[in-house]
Amino acid sequence: MKWDEFFVTGEPMIYGAMASIVLVTIAIIVGLTYFKKWGYLWREWLTTVDHKRIGVMYIISALIMLFRGGVDAMLMRAQTAVPENKLLDAQHYNEIFTTHGLIMILFMAMPFIIGIMNVVVPLQIGARDVAFPRLNAISFWLFFTGAMLLNLSFVIGGSPDAGWSAYFPLASLEFSPTVGNNYYSLALQISGIGTLLTGINFIVTILKMRAPGMKLMRMPMFTWSSLITSVIIAFAFPVLTVALALMMFDRIFGSQFFTMSNGGMDMLWANLFWVWGHPEVYIVILPAFGIYSEIIATFSKKNLYGYTSMVVSMVVISLLSFLVWAHHFYTMGQGAMVNGFFSITTMAISVPTGVKIFNWLFTMRKGKITFTTPMLYSLAFIPIFTIGGVTGVMLAMASADYQYHNTMFLVAHFHYVLIPGTVFAVIAGFHYWFPKVFGFKLNERLGKHAFWWIAISFNVTFFPLFFLGLQGMTRRMYTYSAETGFGPLNLISFAGALGLAFGFIILVYNIYYSIRYSPRETDGDPWDARTLEWATSSPIPAYNFAVTPNVKGRDALWSAKHDNQPIFDGKIEPIHLPSNSGKPVILGGVFFVFGFALVFSWWIPAIISGIAILIVLASMSFDRDHGITVSVEEIMETEKKLRGETL
Amino acid sequence: MKKRGSLLVLFMSLVLLLSGCSSITVLDPKGPAARTLSDTILFSIAMMAGVLLVVYVLYVVFLVKYRGSKTKDDYMPPHEEGNKWLEAIWITIPIIIVAVLSVVTVQSTGAVEKVAAGYEDQKPLVIYASSSNWKWHFSYPEEGIETVNYLNIPVNRPIELRLYSFGPITSLWIPQLAGQKYAMSDMVNTLNLVADEQGSYLGRNSNFSGQGTAHMEFETLAMSPKEYGKWVDEVKTTASKLDETEFKTLLSTSYVGRKTFSSTHLSFSPAPGDHSDHMKHTDMENGNKEHQENKAEHPVPANPEETKFDAIPNVNPNEPLPQSPAEDSTEDIDHTSHKGK
Structure with missing residues (x-):
């Protein structure tokens, strides 16, 4: 292989990206050395098994990926803003929409959700940590490895270019000869293993680690949504694992599962992909529903309306999510009967989803609504997501889908679902739980500015796409002629995208501004909230709760505050915590080498690093680690420091 | 608010x-x-x-x-x-x-x-629409003609488009006439449509199939049956024949404009068999690399009737058309000779 094939060449933007990667890397290394932070970074973050810190690392990675995916989106909107634009060529555009989809779904939405789950779930159920803390660290490092591997493809070897769904035979070696789709199969595989482990970890955590009295039907709604999501992960991700493995065999080892000859079947890939892909949508949206349930209840000063029907509707959604995958390809020619079946199952999902919408609305009825930043995002979610929902029902009708499929109408629909559904939720959750983790709120004034920019610009960006779709503009078109008449609406959409970008810049500036100027909280409960995570101090001590909480009903903290039911009625005892470990991050590094070597079919390094993976795993199994014990005196001292008083 | x-x-x-x-x-x-x-x-x-x-x-x-x-x-x-x-x-x-x-x-x-209500009693005009990187081939077995990147149809007659692909999955979509359907390399999909108004309608590939997807547009011209007949005659008398070599060149060329031929590629490169047959074939005449290498193993069927039919163009459109082998039934389209292997 020649060096000019190894590195991607010939594009000024890519040289810019290379230069900035090198500069940022140098800046990080120099900065860490100058401030003598290497030890701190290693001890406190890279080797941590603390669920809160792992959660924070997930969220930081997700924010960075949000900007990578966002730049892709801006380039796409800029390219299509005017007819016959020459900003990007077809190949570059294809790579960008592929990575935009992959990054936003797998390396932004999922890790953001999982990050919030990591921070919040153990606190909400009154646990000290997740069930398997070290496994949790492995999950994070595998996700991070996958994300870095995929991002590296941009400058080394070339990005995947067959769409985020990588339909065969387009993604086969014959039609996509670069290593781009090798990156696809390996980066997704590695981070997918991490996600699968997270799913298992959280199922066990929620089922086994709840504080005394925290019955299943007393759990906060976010924890319920996390439990159901984890179950979906455990059932859906193995399908992706198999599909990606077959893809890897096809591309790297010359097998013929999905190719055009020797009995290969391209439709098999589409089925496997969407059997995972549709539940994946619910993996990112159910926890978002959980976040909204917490926030709307808190800022309406009311308990969640219809708790039981909320739980039941999520269970129904999770079951139906496995029965709808063929609606992604009604046009594949499976006939009216099959399409009719999948139309009905798909539309059926709108019933439990509608139940949730009405429950949120009735939570606000007779409430006392305050318009904080997290609440604004939650309020914007309801009307915008409803548009996404009803257009989803329209798309579910197989016959009508023959006209919507692959068009901008579809693109508008899923952005109307995923942005208010997931992105607004994680931003709302970010603002809501930020003071819990860091001990100070994000600035409300800047937060609201960012909100209005984002909410309005979102509609300006995506509403025109419904009409472009009905006018016949298909997705993934890198250019169009002026006669098509697609120009004006695309230009409006680009203007909206600029507004969205500006909103996100304010959001990031707000983080910087608040770190510097925001007043520090003295109380662990700045929002007058209802659930257990607000019962401990902010920032949260490593052991979460000095005394194991004793839960007597739903909204445990609210009852404690208003009905005089103490949560902490035990006495302080020594606490056992897991000790840090460097092995998860080392495992991630070895997986990176393994994946990278396989991408380029460098067999010797691949075999060596493959063996190294087994060695690291084996050495973990033989670790005799009894963890650390925090003494009563230490706990007393920490609590005094955090609360400014003794218990 | x-x-x-x-x-x-x-x-x-x-x-x-x-x-x-x-x-x-x-x-x-x-x-x-x-x-x-x-x-x-x-x-x-x-x-x-x-x-x-x-x-x-x-x-x-x-x-x-x-x-x-x-x-x-x-x-x-x-x-x-x-x-x-x-x-x-x-x-x-x-x-x-x-x-x-x-x-x-x-x-x-x-x-x-199904065939649209009110048109069931008419014999549909079968047109094979196949895609290759990045163009559309329309083969009219009844007429024995083939076009590239444009589709002429008579109005008020049911059209049965039989879709397949020589490469990645594509989707044929003429929004003003019918919804879309996928064209794939291992099966034939059927799309029924009727134009009940004369005019020119834009059709395109709506499914991403690589670099040239955005350029896979074609014009669908719905004309009166009389004009259509005239056009067919004209093609038969003026256009050149499509032979295998030329077709291979055509397949490997990324972008071509409109082209017209007075014979179809179906005789030497038939459409894939139906789906149930899929696992039995090990190969399709679809121009992919794999096939080229296996050429010796899978000789192209030489059907004498086909040659005869190709040699004598049907000049008078009112005369009954000679039966094209591809139109007979799916059995004929199948690689009958391949199965013997």
Whole structure:
């Protein structure tokens, strides 16, 4: 292989990206050395098994990926803003929409959700940590490895270019000869293993680690949504694992599962992909529903309306999510009967989803609504997501889908679902739980500015796409002629995208501004909230709760505050915590080498690093680690420091 | 919260606009299949606008009425577990809506999959539409002609497009005539359409198939049967024949303009067999690399009748057409000679 094939060449933007990667890397290394932070970074973050810190690392990675995916989106909107634009060529555009989809779904939405789950779930159920803390660290490092591997493809070897769904035979070696789709199969595989482990970890955590009295039907709604999501992960991700493995065999080892000859079947890939892909949508949206349930209840000063029907509707959604995958390809020619079946199952999902919408609305009825930043995002979610929902029902009708499929109408629909559904939720959750983790709120004034920019610009960006779709503009078109008449609406959409970008810049500036100027909280409960995570101090001590909480009903903290039911009625005892470990991050590094070597079919390094993976795993199994014990005196001292008083 | 209200007004007015607007291709049908779909879409928009209206009214009322700044400082919201009657309402009504839409969906899907109502007694004109990177080949086995990147059809006659691909999955879509359907390398899909108005309609590939996807547009010209017959005759007398070598060159060329031939590629490169047959073939005559290498193992069937048919063009369109081997039945299209291997 020649060096000019190894590195991607010939594009000024890519040289810019290379230069900035090198500069940022140098800046990080120099900065860490100058401030003598290497030890701190290693001890406190890279080797941590603390669920809160792992959660924070997930969220930081997700924010960075949000900007990578966002730049892709801006380039796409800029390219299509005017007819016959020459900003990007077809190949570059294809790579960008592929990575935009992959990054936003797998390396932004999922890790953001999982990050919030990591921070919040153990606190909400009154646990000290997740069930398997070290496994949790492995999950994070595998996700991070996958994300870095995929991002590296941009400058080394070339990005995947067959769409985020990588339909065969387009993604086969014959039609996509670069290593781009090798990156696809390996980066997704590695981070997918991490996600699968997270799913298992959280199922066990929620089922086994709840504080005394925290019955299943007393759990906060976010924890319920996390439990159901984890179950979906455990059932859906193995399908992706198999599909990606077959893809890897096809591309790297010359097998013929999905190719055009020797009995290969391209439709098999589409089925496997969407059997995972549709539940994946619910993996990112159910926890978002959980976040909204917490926030709307808190800022309406009311308990969640219809708790039981909320739980039941999520269970129904999770079951139906496995029965709808063929609606992604009604046009594949499976006939009216099959399409009719999948139309009905798909539309059926709108019933439990509608139940949730009405429950949120009735939570606000007779409430006392305050318009904080997290609440604004939650309020914007309801009307915008409803548009996404009803257009989803329209798309579910197989016959009508023959006209919507692959068009901008579809693109508008899923952005109307995923942005208010997931992105607004994680931003709302970010603002809501930020003071819990860091001990100070994000600035409300800047937060609201960012909100209005984002909410309005979102509609300006995506509403025109419904009409472009009905006018016949298909997705993934890198250019169009002026006669098509697609120009004006695309230009409006680009203007909206600029507004969205500006909103996100304010959001990031707000983080910087608040770190510097925001007043520090003295109380662990700045929002007058209802659930257990607000019962401990902010920032949260490593052991979460000095005394194991004793839960007597739903909204445990609210009852404690208003009905005089103490949560902490035990006495302080020594606490056992897991000790840090460097092995998860080392495992991630070895997986990176393994994946990278396989991408380029460098067999010797691949075999060596493959063996190294087994060695690291084996050495973990033989670790005799009894963890650390925090003494009563230490706990007393920490609590005094955090609360400014003794218990 | 003024914004939400205005959003609603905007949406409603756009919905009204939609129904009367003819610049919106999908809602400007020129054939029965597209008309069925357009009606279905407008019906679903009306239903969904009703749903939106209910949600938005409740939303605005609750937000205006229960905002914290309006309530008294000592107001303490009540504890509400839920209400089984209210919950029953918002479970039952959506189920009814979904049931209505399901019936509409099943009926309209069935309708557009079949030959359009009123045209069943006519013999459909079979046209094979196949895609290759990045162009469309239209083969008319009855007429024995083939075009590239344009499709001429007679109006008021059912057209049966048989779709397949020489490469990645594509999707043939002529929004004003019918919904889209995939063209794939290992099976033939059927798309029924009728144009009931003369005119030129844009068709395209809507499924991403690589670098040239955006350029895979073609014109569909619906003409009177008389003009169509004249065009066919003209092609037969003036256009050159498509032989295997030329077809291979054509397949490997990325972008070509319009082309016209007085024979089809189906004789030497037939469409893939039906899906049940899929696992039995180890190969298809589809121009991919794999096949080229296996050429010696799988010789092209040399059918003498085909040659004869190709040699004598049918000059008079009123005369019964000679039966093309590809049109006979799927058995003939199958690689009969391959199976013996």
